Amino acid sequence: MASTDGRLALLGGTPAHTRRTPKYPTFTPEAFARVRAELEAGPTQGLSKGHPVIAEAEEALAAYHGVPLALCTSSGHGALQSALIGLEITGGDEVITSPYSWGASVSCILHNNAVPVFADVLPETGLLDPDALAAALTPRTTAILVPHLYGQPADMTRIVAFAQQHGLAVIEDGSQAHGARHRGVRVGAFGEASGFSTNGVKPLATTEGGYLLARDPDVYWKATISGQHAGRGELIGRASEPGFPDDLRPWIDSLVYTYRPNLVTAILALDRLPFLDEENAARARNARRLFDQLDGVASVTWPEVDAEDVCAFHMVTLNFQPEVAGVSRDAYLAALAAEGVGAVGYVANGLHRSPRLSPDWDGPRVMWTETLRRAGADPTRTELPNCDNKVANSIEIPWNIAVDDEPLIASLAAAFVKVEEQLDALRAWQPTSAAVA
Template sequence: MSNHKGRRNFIRNSAVIGLGATLNFEKVLPTVLKAEGKPALLGGAPLVSTPWPKWPMWNRETDEPLVLEALRSGVWSRAKKVALFEEKWAALIGAKRALTTVNGTNALITAVAQSDIGGGDEVILPPYTFIATLTAILNAGAMPVFADVDPDTFLIDPEAIKKKITPRTRAILPVHICGLPADMGPIMQIAKQHDLVVIEDACQAWLAEINHKKVGTFGHAGCFSFQNSKNLPIGEGGAIVSDDEVFMDRCVSYHNLGLPYGTASARPGSKLRLTEYQAAIGMVQMERLVPQTVTRNENARYLRQQMNNIKGIVPHILNAGVTQAAYHLFPFRYDQRHFADLPRAQFIKALQAEGIPCSGGYTPLNDIKNLGNTFETKNYKKMYPSSELSYERFRENNQCPKNERLCQEAVWLPQNVLLANKSSMDVIVSAIQKIQKNAAAIHKNTSK
């Protein structure tokens, strides 16, 4: 299984059954802060035997009435509940308008397509992101250009963006990956200087803020995902937000078969409408989002502080001005030199064995195989000279060495872990310390 496809399965499987909608994790506390004993990977008792908070959360008594109302109404296609969800989401994010789509991928596809981005244009994106970001660019017939990341933040580096701008650059797609806000101040300055469109991929960054302004509202448009693993889970779903009324009219038209809407005349389109019962689920989940986001930030802040005391564990750094992150994932880097050269894959297995859900995250998106057969399609061959469709040239022009290293060192914890109590963060730290203390033995006995 590829890391791109495995991300959702990892998050879903890590949200094991047990605690329902509560945030308690008290049963774990007797094992806290003791890094003694044989590692679980070598047959010892795991530090965690009680499941972490279940995801997604659902309360039959409080959550089902609105959904049942939608089902029993017989009005299942887009109608009043979808419009109300969009109104509530726009208000929560701080945008004039929101438009729902069938998923976050198509929110990105729609936003790119209706920003007049197409064949011959170059669009700058980070290599550390889900494949949907790249898909939106390729779907428009544009050429992706990868700018390297800052490994400390896991996010696109504005200085790297500057180096990738050419006369053909049309847009920047910064990604607030893991729910960590990208450095939007400098990015917007670069865009203004070069007259570029900025579409924020906020598909993992609901309610994340820079100086109390929500991400997704800095650029021309912002895109969100409500897939089942996400912090606002609907099953599938997405949304675009923007203050540009004309642009949003075009997006509405595009998502509804290209039919005229508002200021938008008829155009090539698709059918990407959300359903009424999905909107009902979304409005129920939206009620939880604010308090859950606060809890995730409080626990993440404490966990970062504690991890800083472990040599070889380098937690992410938030960009200056970040007042709130979303924490769809809690990422940190692993330096095996401080763990008796225990490979990252074995460290992850050892941590999982102790009862801590985790994964290694993304592989480099700028790897040419992620482009599939795009450069071999008839349209790309007609839009670009053969020299630009050379795999070797593309690889040479899109090297991102910092991202290569990040992909080798990164470890992710899923967001539902951060919904446990503060003492549960100490369990995570204790598990890492236990592995570090026994790293040589784990390396010796698992490398055979």
């Protein structure tokens, strides 16, 4: 590893990493022109594939992922709950999922009146551990919801095999993993349904939005009548699309979640989609450069991507080794921050540690407490040691470095090297209460 000199910036030295990450996302002039034209011409609302922009976006997304149907939504959360709606998972049904994720992959279960049951994760990646699924299985289990966190593809081969063995649906959360592949297949194409976010920091970035993918038209149509505008009068909605089933028409009303698409978001997604694989490849090359230059930095390790998989690298996840560093992760992160590295522990707490998931919760009322009580479920009593350890020792670096940038990566790595070389000084600075036992 390259060496740097000087005091830690935390202790008054000069920061090692001062380069700025390139602007992300970027959009073409054609996209700006198209947005302007749509806003000037109107209507500014697209409720279904009856609007050419929505039709083009949904068809392009479905084709990219290799699935029959896509449904643009207002957010990734809306896409995931639409998947549960389309699969009719509700009424206390249990869904096995990961505790090591952003809350949307559990909130969607709760908001659809179902019960999350947590399985432990793999210690290096934080991804759902296929070997942990059996312990979470009960007679009320109906589905598995699988996050592909940080752009890492989960082991869908084993997870789908387990689901098929037990007659369970599979829902994928690909909100950080657009374009990632497991054994040659893009994530989102394994489950009965999947949800993706397209907010402004994701691998497929717009402003705010998402999309549902579905292999079964039945899932798609049921999602539309409860999460979109099916259509009334002059407002052309999803019930006007070719193939809408007549047996669902009696159930159309306005009692819906407002997860409708947005024209601007659809245009921006169409603009970025052709560049996604190229940008993912650059993310991966930049990650490999970082790992190569961290060789010899013993305080962190990183997961190796399976040779048959392709990671989208929405974030780079590292595993801090406190027994090697001799300091706490918080002290290490403080030193990195002073050097100019925006590293964080992305998952602040395992979701099974969320107090609001207790059936005994007595704070501001939430919609799922009674569901948990009726089910006799208390997710907060689940012991998940791998998740707890990953939360305590994980370091994430946002990785929207979608063009090759060797100087930026070298500067970033130099900050880690500097902190590694100055661990004695960091140990002396660290408050006694935060010291590693």
